[in-house]
Amino acid sequence: MARTAVPRRLGDRLRWRAAELVERRAESEAAWTLVLDVPGWPGHLPGQHLDLRLTAEDGYSTQRSYSLASAPDGDRIELTVQRVEDGEVSPYLTDDLAVGDAVEIRGPVGGWFVWRPEQTEPVLLVAGGSGLVPLMAMVRARAAAGSRAPFRLLYSVRTPGDRFYAAELDRGEPGLDTTHLYTRSAPDGGTRPAGRLQARDLAEWGWPADFEPTCYVCGPTGFVETAAGLLVALGHSPDRIRTERFGPSGG
Numbered sequence: 001m002a003r004t005a006v007p008r009r010l011g012d013r014l015r016w017r018a019a020e021l022v023e024r025r026a027e028s029e030a031a032w033t034l035v036l037d038v039p040g041w042p043g044h045l046p047g048q049h050l051d052l053r054l055t056a057e058d059g060y061s062t063q064r065s066y067s068l069a070s071a072p073d074g075d076r077i078e079l080t081v082q083r084v085e086d087g088e089v090s091p092y093l094t095d096d097l098a099v100g101d102a103v104e105i106r107g108p109v110g111g112w113f114v115w116r117p118e119q120t121e122p123v124l125l126v127a128g129g130s131g132l133v134p135l136m137a138m139v140r141a142r143a144a145a146g147s148r149a150p151f152r153l154l155y156s157v158r159t160p161g162d163r164f165y166a167a168e169l170d171r172g173e174p175g176l177d178t179t180h181l182y183t184r185s186a187p188d189g190g191t192r193p194a195g196r197l198q199a200r201d202l203a204e205w206g207w208p209a210d211f212e213p214t215c216y217v218c219g220p221t222g223f224v225e226t227a228a229g230l231l232v233a234l235g236h237s238p239d240r241i242r243t244e245r246f247g248p249s250g251g
Ligand SMILES: Cc1cc2nc3c(=O)[nH]c(=O)nc-3n(C[C@H](O)[C@H](O)[C@H](O)COP(=O)(O)OP(=O)(O)OC[C@H]3O[C@@H](n4cnc5c(N)ncnc54)[C@H](O)[C@@H]3O)c2cc1C
Pocket: 049, 064, 065, 066, 067, 068, 080, 081, 082, 083, 084, 086, 087, 088, 089, 090, 091, 130, 133, 134, 220, 244, 245, 246, 247, 248, 249, 250
């Protein structure tokens, strides 16, 4: 049977390749950044993700998607994985995978939920929990490119101890405004009491719709649907709202 012709670049992205864990860093009590060395990694755009496959000795294999956390940097890539307590894959990655161990990955995947350094318009990033990961790749790529596109980040997270990349975000970046929205417990003297994302948060700390920002929203499905709905209600055009859903529900 004739094989379907696949352009070489696409074929390269569909190919599983070996990745070796070279470093791991704790991001919170339940999340780790995994630094992987991937010989021949074709590069990626901030916002893209990859597929990661684990194969057991008996041949059973399973795969999940993870966003790229790092700006493009040769053969090195970074993922940040939040442990889902009853999960099959994430507890293995956060608790068991050791430096020197190998996994298989394939990608990068995705062409819509990306930010390109040539974009100059204002950008609004709205993250729910681990949905920060691909948005952080955008923040890092902006800095690496010396871009002056104004960025605003609204990061909804349960408690201060659950924050990812806390030191890096606290250090800040010219042209990046970050607001933390705590859903379970907020620090004393914070800007806002604990609670879920609301329209007034987006109105106060996001961009006005008439600035025509590109909005990137990422997190659990329920969070993304709520945030996107609120943005539309505030007058943002749906074609400037890009979304990525990580999981079934929750937040
Ligand atoms: C495009 C994309 C990018 C992603 N990027 C990241 C990332 O950068 N970092 C990251 O930590 N995760 C990311 N995820 C989620 C990831 O793919 C897995 O779903 C997650 O790690 C859970 O896998 P698991 O095998 O541990 O849980 P499973 O065994 O698949 O599920 C166990 C239980 O947890 C529930 N569950 C599954 N996923 C989630 C979730 N995300 N949140 C809450 N409950 C869940 C299931 O309904 C089930 O009840 C991404 C998902 C997608 C689709």
